[in-house]
Structure formats: C-alpha cells, structure tokens
Amino acid sequence: MVLAIQAKNLKIGYMDEEEQITWATRGVDLSVEEGESFCIVGESGCGKSTLASAIAGVLPPHALTMGKLYIFNQLVINESERNYNGIRGKVVSLIPQNPGTSLNPFLTIGDHFYYILRDVKGLSKSDSIKIAQEYLSKVGLGKDVLEKYPHKLSGGMQQRVLIAIALASEVKIIVADEPTSSIDANLRAQILNLLSKLVKEFKVTLLLVTHDLASASKICDRIAVMYAGKVIETGLTSSIISKPRHPYTRMLLDSVPLLGSKKSLNPLPGEPPSLVEDFTWCSFRDRCPFRIEQCSVEPPLIPVEDEPHLVRCWRFREVS
Amino acid sequence: MTLPSLYSRIMRRNLRRTRFKIGVALTTIIVILSIIAPLIAPYPSEGYGYVPANASERKLLPPSTQFPFGTDALGRDLFSRVLTGTRTAVIQAVSVILISLLVGMIIGVCAAYFKGLIEVTLNYFTELFMAVPSIVIALFLRLTIGQGLHVVIISLVIAWWAWYSRIAYVYAKSIVELEYVTLAKLSGLSALKIIPRHVIRNIFQALTVQAISDLGSALLEASAINFMGLGLPPGSPEWGVILYEAITERGIEAFLFSPWLVVFPGLFIFMTTLGFSLIADPLREDLDPRLRRRWKLWF
Amino acid sequence: MPVSLNYIFKRTMLSILVILGVIVFSYLLLMLTPGDPAVKWAGNPRGPGAVKAIELARVELGLDKPLYVQIANFIYNFLTGNLGLSIAYKIPVSQVVISGFTATLELILFTYLFSIPLGVWLGLYSAIKRGSRIDSFIQSLSIVLASTPTFWLGSLILLASNTFTGFLPYGRVSSKLVLSTGFTPITGFYLLDSLIQGNIPVFIDALVRIIPPALAISVYPIGVLARVTRTLIAEALLEDYVRAAVAWGIKRETIIRQFVLRSIIPPVIQISGLSFVYSLVDAMVVETVVFGREGLGSILLDSLHKADFRVTLALAVYLTAFYIIVNTLVDIVQATIDPRIRL
C-alpha cells in the first residue's frame, strides 16, 4: 500500500502580535493509505483544522512548522520549510469549511471551474465548461448553475458545488474540512452520502475533518481522534466506536445525545488545556478518571494487540 | 479586556514601530510648542501680528541669525509668527474634531439605536450635511458674521460632524444587533444606560482612531480656509493666514522673491499633519484584529 | 449585471430630497444669520441707489409672503436656474457658476485620470511586497502625500518651475496664444476644446499649465488610495475564497487578478468618490490663489469681495448638488459591479 499522507512529529503553531506562540498541533504522527476514507475527529481547538490546512497547503503565513509531512512521498513540510509545488490542486484539493464564504462572490460558478481547470490542467474555456457540467451532474446539479453567482445558491447547493470543484481537477487526495458543520441535519445526511459515494467512485483518498463522531463513523474506514494538538487514538471505525481505548474517546461517545434512547450523558468536567504552554505530561491527565502516577509522562501511540489500532494511554486495557 | 488595559496594550504594541514613534515625537513637539510658544518666541508681540516700530528697516529680510525664518512684508519676525501659530493650529484641529466627534457620535448612535422615524430623519440630515463643503460655509459665515476663530471652527464642524455621524452609525448598527444589547434591553435597562455602556464603549476605539487620523485633515482644511482669507483676520498667528498675507500683499511675486514666506509656515502645517497621521496609521490596523497578523502574499 | 431599478429609484429619490434640503438649508442661512436678508441679497449696496436696490431685493425674495411660500419660490428659482443677476459680474448667477465649474472640473478630472491608477498601483505593489523595504517606503510615502498641504505644495511647484525652467504656469492658457490661433472655448474644458479644433499649440499650452496644479492636488487622492488599497488587499487576502482558491491550485496571478483585484473595485470607487469632493475644495484653493486660474475659486473670492450673496448661495447649492450626484452615481455604479448587492 502506498501512503498518501504521512506526518512525522508534525508541530504547527501560530505566533500572535505579542510574539506568543500557540501550538495548534503538538507532534502529530499520522499515516493515511491511498484510497481509504480517513477521518480526524476532535473538538474545537484540538488542531484538526490546522492539520487539514497543512495537508491542503493553505497554512496562513504566520504559522510556524516543525517536523515532517509527506504527501505521496513528496516532502511538503520539512521543519520550517514549506513547499507545495505540484501538490496544491494537482494532488490535493480542498472542500473548505464554510461554503458561503469559500466561493468568490464576484465570479460565476462556471468561472470558478474555468480558472481552476485552466491553471491546473491548461484547458480551454469550452473544455472546462464541459468538464464542469459533467461533475456538476455527478453532484446532482444542473448546468444552469454555471451561469449563477454563488450567493444565488442555497447552502446545500454551494456545498455540492464545492464537492464538484474538488473532484473536477482529478486529484488523488481530497481534504474535507467540516463539510457539514453549517448545514441542517437532513441535508447533512445527503451531503455525506454523496461525498462517500463519489469518493468510492473516483477512488480518491478522503481526509475528512469533523467534530461529529457520528457522521465520521458513517463514511470513514479509519478514524483518528485528536485532543489538545495530538492524535490520541487511531483505528478502524468500528473498533473506535464500539471499543474505544482512550478515556477521551470514550467520554466523547458517552457525551453524544442519541435520539430515542435517553441514556444519561456523562461528560468529564473541565476543558482542554491551554496550548500556549508546553507540557510533557499526558494532556488529558487533569480530566482523566483513570489517572495514575505514570500519566505525568505522556505515552507514545501504543499498538493494541491483533488490531490496527493505536492509542496514547498507559491504561488503555482498563478503559475498554 | 477592559478599556484601559486595551489602550495600554495598543500603546505597547505600537511603540515598537518607528513610524509611530516619529509621529508621537512630532506631535509632542507641536503640543509643547503650542503651550510655550509665546515664551520662547524672540519677538512675542510680533508673533501676535503687531507691526514693530522699526518695520521699514526690516521688511522682507531673508533668514539670518537674528530672524531665523526671515521677516514678512510688514517687517515682522516670521519665526515668532510661525511659532505662535502652533497654538492656533492645535486649537483649530482639536476643537473641530472634538466637537464634530461628539455631535456626530451622539446623532449616529441614536440613529442606529432608535429605529424607525428617528433613524430615517437623523440619517437624512447626516446625508445632507455630508454634502456641504466647508469652504462655502466659511464664505457664508464670513459674509454674515465676519472673521474670527469661531468662523473657522463653526464652518468646519458643520461640514465634519456628519462624517462622524455616518461612521458612528455604521459601527453602532452592527453593535445594536448583538445579543448583549438585546439582553440589556430585555432586563429593562433604559436607553440612557445602554447607549453609553454597550454601544458607545464598543465603538469608541474605532471612532478615536478615526478622529486622530482626521486631526491632520481638519488642520489642512482650516488653514486652507484661512489661506483663502475666509477665516481669521490678517495678522492672526495662523499658518494659513501668514501664507495668505504673503500672497495678497505682493501676489505671485511673494513666492518668487521671498520664498521663506511660503516655505516655513507650510512646513509647519505639513509636520503637524504628518505627526497626527503617523500616530493614527498603525492604530488603524489595530482595529481589525485579522490585519494585525503577519499577513502577506503567501501563495 | 443589471442592478434592480428599485435601488436606483430609491437612491435617486433620497438624493433629490437631500438636494431640496440643501436649498432650504441655505435659504434659512440667508434668513437667520445676522443682518437684513434683503440687504444681503442686494449685496450690501451703498450710495444713492441703495434704497431702491434693497426694495427690489425684497420683492425678488418675496419677504412679505409667508415663509413656506418664500421657500417654495426659492426652490423653484433654483431648479429653473433663475437666480437673478450676479452683483459682481452682472450676468445670470447660474451662468457664472457653470463657467467656473467647468474649469475646476477639468482640473480635477485631469488629476484623477492619473492619480486613481497610480494610487491603486502603489497600494497593490506595497501589499504584494508586504514586509519589505519597498512596502514600508510606499506606506510612508502615502502618509506623507496625504499630509501635504496642497496650496503649499502648489506654491513650491510654482517656485521650482520658475527657478528651474523659467516658465511660470500661471492661468489656464496663454492669452496671446488664444488670440493668435483664434481658439474659442466650446465646452469649457480647454484640453478637450483645443483637441476638437485641432489647435495643438493651445492644447500643449493648456496641458503644460494644468499639470502643476494637478500635481499639487493629486497628492491627497494618491496617498489615500495607496493606503486604502493596501488595506483592502490585505483584507481580501484573508478571505476564505482566496484560501480555497490556493488550495484548488489556481495560480497566483489569476488569484490576484480575478479574486483580489475584482473585490477591491467597488470600495476603491467609493473612496475615489469621497476624495473627489475633498479635492474640489483643494482645487478651489490651489487654482485661484496659487496658479491664478479662473474657476470656482476665483468666483468664490469675487463673491466674497463684492458681498455677492446670490453667487454664494448658488455655489453652496450647486456644489452640494454636484457632490450628491457624484456620490449617487458612485453608489449606483458600485451596486452594479458587485453581484452580491441586490437591494
């Protein structure tokens, strides 16, 4: 199997105007295989969106990087060096978070396709319109959309357009950053189903970033759970959902209100630690009911027997 | 973050910038000069426009050690006149901006807070006065109530308050839609308390920055009015008036044969305006937290 | 994209209302400021004819009638351009104002022809080179430019021109040339008129004389536009759609052209409209006192010296109306360009 994405001890931080650095990811190790649907789950501030930006090549200029990130064996982040030549739009494309603001309000949908296909593949206007029509019909939109400006479309339609755009340049990896967070529940299901269907059809590697474990479990083969800038657990979706090994993952599952079963919600008190300071202990230590002496040293990703499952917890056996 | 700590943080951040430092230095010098000018001027009474007894001997002398900026057509020491003009300049700029800001802010905020007819009416008057050119008002006042500092200030205030009203309206409009204003309304607090606490407090930073950056423009316009002979009477210690006198006395020749009459007062206007602008410019970037980051063309 | 008629209608109605308000406001100024309005309207006449002139003015203003009739009359007179004879020039007031207006407008339009592109280009360049030495130079330059008193700069330019080239760019065009070539103004824009008539010497002379005052006036719009453009581009670069465009692999040049520059056009138009009016005052000061050109400035000074209230009021109303019309057009153009605005 070819590795589509590989991160080695990747750290990304942002420096603010007071020269204080907030580390959004604090040493991420991650491998995503070609053709799989991989999901990064975590709550806000865990660094998942930053990681998505790093992979899509859109880290803001004030971001600082350390560690290494490979995309199809090309080194795109090498410590503080970033080089996305030949990657952006050619190997990786992005489905951005906010469909309302991610389309240029001054251009029609057709113009969007034209500029992308011209710059990435050198296509002419008529060719790119043909391709645009083809992909728009894949996402269930008619060709009348091409003439329209983005604000004329509903939120669901905008999201479909963004999916079509990401697919149109025939990339190998699609990064979807919270594609459904601003969409109503009934549309969310449609969009997610569409996305997973198309990803299978075009054999694209999908990296889905979301805070919603339930949607992630719908369409992904593997899940990585992030907490306070680190991946704390990765494994097959079924094993993460049914047998979480990290106390945080377990708490997440226990906190989701489920329709029809009024199980009691058992969130752990407290909130994620501040990412300004550097610390060596387990980031979940202060909220963890399983805490022991050893937790003042952060564990590495420990493999779980007989399963492609890694967990960053000393007491993962007791947790499940 | 409370208001005082916000201001101290802004100062700390900006004092690292060279341009801001130069601006603060220039403005400090001008303000100090405006206070002590009559004390340090070599010929204080000439500064106020009195023609010296031996005027005929010292007309239009070029700069020298005795008269660092030279003398004007009536034999007055230009250095003293320019120095004394600092005070007028500061008074003009500051009072115009302060009064306009106060009037405009109240009207703009009220228009945003009270909806319906009040909003429509106040916005109408704002739109109306936005369009009035200060120089024509000055001409009008000059013809009816004569000359003086009040003419300059009134005509500029008439032309400027609407500008602040519009800015305050735009900012306040977005504030009054926020939930904390709704919450305050629902708890039964009166508008008299909500407006200063929630609305004005939150638009104040933006308005102050705008006001500081407009100080320069107000001075430029005030001296333009004086330069046209519409504001202060001849002999007044004001830079625009000094330039005006140089020209009315001798027309175009003033430029050609006694350039010091033109160079020095203009230079002072320029330096003062520059000082205000240099202070305001980095503050403006502070208003938008996104711009504070090190944005650049990164792709 | 056609903007909705509704918006244009609304915007125009408001502008008409504001113009009416300005007329009423200036009438009230005439009435409420110290002094007898009839005396003011007659231009503070002295000597034997004074009593008669004042009586005439009283009838003309209709001071015996109720206030609303007076105001209605006044508005009617303004809209029909019938404001009587100017005290200073002895020709109809509206004619006086219009003749000065074309001269000043020519100067400002000429100035804006090069200062808008130059200002936008400077802002764009410094934004692209953000953080570099050239960026901080352009930023400093734009502050310095916007802080320069234009009448002072004008004087310095005049001085420099006389010292270094021996040419004094005084007046709009050399009267000798006008006589010798038989140049007759048609539109009042001399540059245009001379081109139409194929009168190249006059064109060159007018051009040489318009450049120095235009340079002096241009510092404000250039400085302001450079600064505003830089900020607008900074904001545009932070938009989500620019980030998305980068991720989709669109080239830098396309992003700057199609994504960034497009989005700053409406605000740039608006800022230009606002500074246009500021430049109007600048031009009035510079053209007359420094460069001895005829125009609104000279009319203003004449009306001051002759206490010509009719011209003063006409100036107030026509200038404000002009401002309002410019801004209405700016708003409509802006709304037409921006596909998001549907009002």
Add this chain to the structure above:
Amino acid sequence: MLEIQRGVIELNNEVIKLQDVTAGYKTVTGFKSILKRYQVVLKDINLTVSKGERVAIIGESGSGKSTLLKVIMGLLKPIKGEVYVYGKQIYKLPWRERVKIIRKIGYVPQDPYSALNPLLTVKHAISEPLEALGLKDEIIEQRVREAVKFVGLPQEVLNSTPDELSGGMRQRVLIVRALVAEPEILILDEPTSALDVSIQAQIINLLNDIYSKLKTTMITVTHDLAVAQYLADRAFILRNGSISEEGPIDQILSNPRSEYTRKLVLSYYVTSFKNNKSVGTE
C-alpha cells in the same frame, strides 16, 4: 431523572400563550413597499406553555425560530394575533410596562460569543438584570455570588472579561445571568449549538439540574432533535413559519405524524452511529 416531572404540570396555568400570531419584518424596498409591506415569517402560530413545563420548539434554519422568540419576548409586534405572557397582552402595553412582565423571562441567547460585552467584566454582565431592578450594590453582589455558586462556576470568573473565557464558560455565565433575577420562565435559544460535544453534555446536564431544583418553566429552541429530547417533554415542530406538529416529544420522535417530522427524525438516524441499533422507541 427525566421522568420525574411528568404529571406535575398543572393544566390551565398558562404562562405564555400565542393566539393566531402572524409576524414578519417590514420590507424596505422603495416604491414596492407601498404595495407589499411585510415579509411574513410566522403564520398563524398557536402555542401555549404552562407553568413548570419544559417545551421545545424545533426547527431547521429559516423556519422562523428566532422570530418566534422575538415575538414571545416582546421585541417584535406581530402583524396579527395576540401574545399573552402571564395573562397580559404584552403588545397592548407600553414598553416600560411590558418590560416588567418580560423580566420574568430569563433568556439565554444563541451565540455565547456575541452575548457578552467584550469590554465589561463578567460580574458587570451578570449584575445587569439586578441593576435594572434598582437593587442596592451589596445585595447585587451577594446575589451574583450565590448564582455563580449555584451553577458551579468558580468565583474568580467574576473578575475576568469574556475574552478570557472559553465557549462553555461563557454559556454558563449567560445561564447565571439569566437566572440571577430569579425568573419564572427560562428561554434557551440553541443552548448548545455553538459548543463541543463534551461541553454540550455538561450544559445539558446543568440545565436539567437547574430544572430539577428550581422547576422553572423552560422553553428550548433548537434544531437538534436529540438535544430537545433531553431538555423538553413537549415539542412544537416549526416548519416554514408554521407549526407542523406538536405533542409529547417521545411520541413525536417515535411516531411522527407529519411527513416532514418523519423526514427530520429519519435524517437524524442516518447521521447517527453505524452500530447504534437502538433506533425507534425505548
């Protein structure tokens, strides 16, 4: 815990009643406005809430939820119909009198980030409702401290400003602010939509705790069926400005009568966990 309250509700003890309410916003569109004056958002809403009841108003974005809240809280006069709060037709009263009735409602707004003035301390924000009642400073201080303790916030939070607080903390502060004047009705506008799952669960538990202690009438407005299920016993489904279904929430979820509600419930299950087989009734 959730089952205890059933049956406590006294009927005919209506605290809020909406009768045939149609509401909307004035459209300011130039000359057309003469003909078409309102854009109607709510149509013929009938809704009653009894004392001590927990009610949810469920709707997707654009269904008119926030307009409905404005109408209930006296901020938007309906075009047609009557709004009774504690038996009084609030829109027949001048604002001063209206506010006296509205004060009985504690309101927790939707977005915890825009609901706190960034330049005021938390203490200042919480004491505002008491200040409006004209209480003495010492009494205000004491009651603020008690209220903060009641929801389990540390007292230090009082001296901080909103930008030092996380979303969850802000939401708690807003709950304290709503509770501090001892309201009889609590209105929660999307109380958890801006929060993370674990914080959301904390807030849901907190609100349930508050209800079991104070028995305040609670109206929750939400788009999230699962959240509504935890915070309410009765529900109204709002669709395009009118109520498409109402009834006990369990019944609505297990046996929806209208096609729309069925779709809504179904789509929720589609995005629920793969392995969760407990679909349907309990």
